[in-house]
Amino acid sequence: MPLELVAFDIETTGFEVRDEVTVVGFAVPLGVRVFVQTDGRAAPDVEASVRDRVESHVEVSTHESERVLLEAVGAFAAERLVGSDVLLVAFNGELWRSGFDLPFLRTRLSQRDVEWPFREMPYADLFPVVTNRFNTTDEEGESRSDLAGVYETLCDGQYGDLDPFAESGEAVTAYEDGRFTDLVIHNIADVLRTRELGLLAERYCSKSDFKLKSLTPTRHA
Template identity: 90%
Template sequence: MALELVAFDIETTGFEVSDEVTVVGFAVPMGVRAFVQTDGRAAPDVEAAVRDRVESHVQVSTHESERVLLEAVGAFAADRLVGNDVLLVAFNGELWRSGFDLPFLRTRLSRVGVEWPFREMPYADLLPVVTNRFNTTGDDGESRSDLAGVYEVLCDGQYSDLDPFADSAEAVTAYEDGRFGDLVVHNVADVLRTRELGLLSERYCSKSDFKLKSLTPTRHE
């Protein structure tokens, strides 16, 4: 039986060890589950605002702090992902000696004392699969290696117009300004693009091209 592909992506306040996770999103076959923290600020009707702009089914929950968000992600993973034949994928989420999402998440979980949420499931990074097994050179002659660029070259681009940001760095400003709807829509666009690239890779690449690794920690309670 084939593993169910679940795409994963996070947004943060920056890249330093003291920066925080602001959004965590998962794209599953039935839609998107997103978690956003507001740092105690009011954020009424975020889910409704996101659903007005996204055709896919989206469920959004708001949380008053990073810790509460990470605890909610852990509960979701335990209920929906762990033990359900899931393949978690990301685009540059974690590679050998590089990647962003998973290393950043480990640091923040350890800082706030929340347990690692991804156990008993395999993980594969799509960046090397896509860039090594597909031609990602656009009509301008430039090779693409970022999520938005690779997606635009290889897929039909249906989620490109969904993203309200021209650059991912805008996610930091949106969070600071309290534009949580825009921030979540950006994350939704990213996880949907990631999942589409994953499905494309499954159709045209061999199993050996996916360098699977276990995310189960060596020691856990």
């Protein structure tokens, strides 16, 4: 039986060590689970607002700080992901130019002294699978390597229409402005695009193309 593919993606306040995680999202077969931190700001009815605009089943929780968000992600992973037949995937989570999601997450977890959430599960980065095993050259002759571009080139594009942002950098401004609904929907679009690309790769690529690795740390606290 194939592993259950779970895609994840994070949003942040920037790229530096002191920047924070603002959103963590997971796309599972039955829907999307999203965690968003508000830095203590009021964010009423975010889940209801998101559900009004997203057709997929979505569960959203708001958290007052980055630490509380990271702890909630750990609890979710322990309940939903650890010990089950899950394949965690991200798009360039840890590869090209060192990737983004996993290195950033490790740094923020260590800064907040929160335990690593992803244990006893395999991980595969979709970036090399998709860009090396598919032709991602678009209609203008440009070889696409970004998530939105690769998805638009290879898939039907429905989740691209869902994304309220033209550029991923707009997520920083949205967080600063307190536009949490738009921020969450952007993350949902990204995890759904990532999962669609993972399912596409599963249909047309061999198991060896996925380069699975364990995310279990060598030492527990």
